[in-house]
Amino acid sequence: MSDEVRVGVLSLHNSKETKAICNAVADLGHRPRWLRAENLALTATAGGADLLPDVDVVVNRLLLPSTERPLTALGLVSAVAAGTPVVNPAEAVATATHKFAAAAHLAEAGHPVPATALRIGANRIEELAVPADEADRDPPAFSLATSAGTRVFKHPVGTHGDATRLLNPGGDAPQLRSEAQGLIQELVETPADGHEDVRVYVVGGEVIGAMRRHAPDDDWRTNVARGGRVRAATEALPDEVLELARDATDTLGLDVAGVDIIEGVDGWYVLEVNVTAGFKGFFDATGISPAPHIAKLAIERAGGVVEPERVAELATRLDDSVPACKPDLDRSPEPEQAVIGYTEEVRIAGNDGAKTVVAKADTGATRTSIDLELAGEVGAGPILDTKEVKGGDDSSPRPIVPVDVRIGDYTHQLEVNVRDRSHLSHDVLLGRDVLEHYSVRVRHGVADDTKEDSYYAREQPNE
Incomplete structure (x- = not known):
């Protein structure tokens, strides 16, 4: 080397x-x-x-x-x-990303974590909301139902506090699908007013810094992405907290982690271990990148x-400008290849396969459109959205799905609308979302297309 x-x-x-x-x-x-x-x-x-x-x-x-x-x-x-x-590595990331898996491994290693329970499905998560003495079955070996305090509901995988909510005593747990996992965790009682915790950044077994995160006035979550306020905390934290962060990172097998720790009335607890913790909030608080x-x-x-x-x-500056090594993301055709006719042979690919068809170019259409039957053949999906599309005097909602459209040597990843085009001359209409990369020669088309007139004369724009 x-x-x-x-x-x-x-x-x-x-x-x-x-x-x-x-x-x-x-x-x-x-x-x-x-x-x-x-x-x-x-x-x-x-x-x-x-x-x-x-x-x-x-x-x-x-x-x-x-x-x-x-x-x-x-x-x-x-x-x-x-x-x-x-x-x-992958195994460590998988464990740390699943909030309960991380808590289980940390608890087994003797590190303090808030009492946490995982259940699968709506009926099982409700077990944790029914007081043990009212349950019609033997209470589980571990239950938060006996806790009179406020608890936290979480999904096992999530970021920025998404889908995390407080459950007041007697409150119902959120709805879960039959195979969905849910966590209910005791809310740690803290000696300080308001909601705050500590994030310790660990790299290669060494603490590079720490910050305190304070929840905004209208929320209880301290995530910077939700408006949490931050300040430096490295020098003010006791050694036991820094050691706990190092040990938690090592227990989960990670090389780099942002470890969230909270001070309870009876000691410190590890809340989460973040694999891809952000830089900006940490830099703003500590001056360390x-x-x-x-x-x-x-x-x-x-x-x-x-x-x-x-x-x-x-480390005294955070340089997040675009690096010189960033790959060229614009895979546009070279100028000599960026010319297509009013009809063009294209390959449409979905989840179940691909099919080559003759498409028509229409610079009046914002978005590419494909036929309903063609979408079913190639397995286009999932449905990302539904959009109203106007065509002539008609306006109708159309599903939006992702597909790959290959023209010559170039593949374009598009979100296209789907409609019944069986009464039209072409199964695919190329819109400006792909035509922006090409010049359209309106009097040229594929050899097997018998139409010789301009596409402007054949069909209405925005079809």
Whole structure:
């Protein structure tokens, strides 16, 4: 290996934290690579597992709580780890992201956590809301029903306090689907007025700083994304709190974590361990950017060398500008290829397959439209929304679904509307959402299209 370490940052979204880590790697004299859908390639052969772009270590920054398919995302991290060291590996991330799994592992290791119970389905979660002496069955071995205090309902996976709510004594738990999991947790009684907790940032087994988070006046949640106020707390916290944060991170097998800890009347408790804790609120409170510390950990994990003084210097600013290593996200056709006719052969792909059809271009249509039967054939979906679409004197709601539309060598990921086009000449109408990448030659079309007149004359715009 050369002296330069190639650090991949695995992040499929436009995260400021990802940008900051990439910039920090470059500022430390090494080579960052932002691993995204646009440039990531994995191959497994008899010779082993290969990852492109070629990197020496990967920092995992996938946002599982916000990911539509978290198991698929975890599998991706695990696949990357087959041949490359990973900061925050898949198994540790899975445990920490599931709030009850994290609490269970921490409790088993002897770390203090608020009393928490998990049930599956509406009937089981209601068990925790019925006082034990009123239940028509033997009470469970552990129940919060005997608690007279306020409790907290949570989903096992979530971020920014989403879907988290307070349950007053005697209150009903929120509705759950038959296989959905729900958590009910005791609300920790604190010695201070108002709602506040502490976030301790741990990188590579070391505490880089801590902040206190205060809930806004109209909420009880301290999340910065919900308006929580922050202030520095590193020097004011007792050593036991910093040690608890380090131990919790280590127990869950994480390399990087933001550990949320609350002070109760009888001691300190670990609330959650966040795998992809944000930088901005922490930097605003402490003046410390986690990015250079994470970059240093990754570089050294791959055998590289970093000057500690340089890390300390870079940590005094948060550089989340767009890094030079960001892949080109605009996969638009080259100018010589960016010309299509008023009819064009396109490939429509959904969840169940793909089909090649002749589409018609219409610069008067805002959004691409596909036929209802075609949508069913390729398995277009899920339905993302419903939009009113006007066509002539008619206005009708149409479902919006995601599909891939391939024109020549380029695939466009679109959200198209679906309608019955069986009475129209083409199953697909290309709108400006895709035509913005092309010049349309209205008197040219595919060879097997017998229509020779301009598409302006054949069908009404916005059909």
